[in-house]
Amino acid sequence: MRPAEHAQLALLLEVSGTPKPGNVDRDRDLPDLRYEQFLAGAVGAGSGLRAAESDSIGIAFERAVEGMAGRHGENTQFGALLLLTPLVRAASEGELTPAGVDRVVRETTVADAAAFYRAFEHCSVFVSDPPAEWDDLDVRRGSAAIPAVEERGLTLHDVMALGEGEDDVAREWTGGFERSFRVADRIEELSGPLSDRAAAAFCEQLAERRDTLVAKKHGTDVAEWARQEIADHLGDVEMLDALATAFVERGVNPGTTADIVAAGLFIALERGVEA
């Protein structure tokens, strides 16, 4: 399979892993987000992922998000695509290593940043208010923020650096995709169906570090509660199943951790792990 296909398969395997407390999986829909929408999102993202093999990262990402979001603008895999786009490029250049993907993201341009802002117009993405001095760079402005991006000469890598403190997808971009590669190692180590390994890696990652989407939506205390609950019950599938219900009831949806697992699955597939 070419890199874009491995990326598409990574999205499908990620969402199929269960139990993954708080997230959609093959056994659980959320009230506003369903398993089948993730299948459709993975299919729709295909053209953008193929573009990521050779086109501009920003344009490829925007196209992937547009295809994923479909007619109703559901956001199923925005963060995962933001990680997969540069990883697909690094893989198609034969350099799927922390240094290789670091080079890819550092080579992004102001035009890539502009495309990234346009991507927010295709679907609804949960973000916090930016600090006052960056108000003109608020991603929720979409295209309207592009003049400010251009005036400041910000590349997509620069934009990610602004978010690295509060968003772990951005932190991957500025930190050599450290956790993504670690998840890939773990998926290679584990045995069994890949979606089971992905669910296990998800729980381990969540136990290790608070999910930044949960922290943005519900505050650090809730994110820490979720982390601790998972850490206390790691490996206990029955308890994790019960936690899945508790998380959904509280609206706790650790989406960033899932994004990183999708990135790790992609890397593992590129290394030859088989579904």
Next chain:
Amino acid sequence: MRPAEHAQLALLLEVSGTPKPGNVDRDRDLPDLRYEQFLAGAVGAGSGLRAAESDSIGIAFERAVEGMAGRHGENTQFGALLLLTPLVRAASEGELTPAGVDRVVRETTVADAAAFYRAFEHCSVFVSDPPAEWDDLDVRRGSAAIPAVEERGLTLHDVMALGEGEDDVAREWTGGFERSFRVADRIEELSGPLSDRAAAAFCEQLAERRDTLVAKKHGTDVAEWARQEIADHLGDVEMLDALATAFVERGVNPGTTADIVAAGLFIALERGVEA
């Protein structure tokens, strides 16, 4: 979504539907065929399905099968792709009707038939022995049968006509895709998640007509037993779940019925039904 994407999504929704006695679904792997392999098959078939929008039907089908089969030659969706390829073409020509797809299959050539025979070299497909006078056309010969196909001047439509008596995928090809369109109507009528509707349509189809893959593998009596069991318990999800176990124990795998449901899902998606 473009037709090739709807076809890919149809494959994913079909395999996700449960319970679907005897077949792989999101809750059930078979000993030699797993859910994740179907996800990979749908991803791998993408390039061939895109080719079906404009290239030769035979070449597109061969490419789809090659991509589906991957490194180990698993046969997850051979029959479904044989139905989807001409349906994708009909849709991309704006004529997704029984007459439209009938025209597409009647326009196939000897070169399409040759590509069809080559497709058998990419994966293992269960077929019965042909009548003695067609021995030189046995699909298991793969490319080696192509000279005989060319000598007799058989188009892919002609080859399907040879199989229509014992294979319901071939029967769709020669009968205006009658059941595929009927499944699409039924999926439009039903409500709920599309994969649930697909599973319900699968059971209804199986109750109506013996599965030809089961008949080829185990004989007409076993195919009739399976049909009757499903007919007796239609709509009773608990019993259907129990039958799923019984079917798997007997190696009864109604794959042709699943192929037709995938085709019906594609038509329904093209008509605007949403995942």
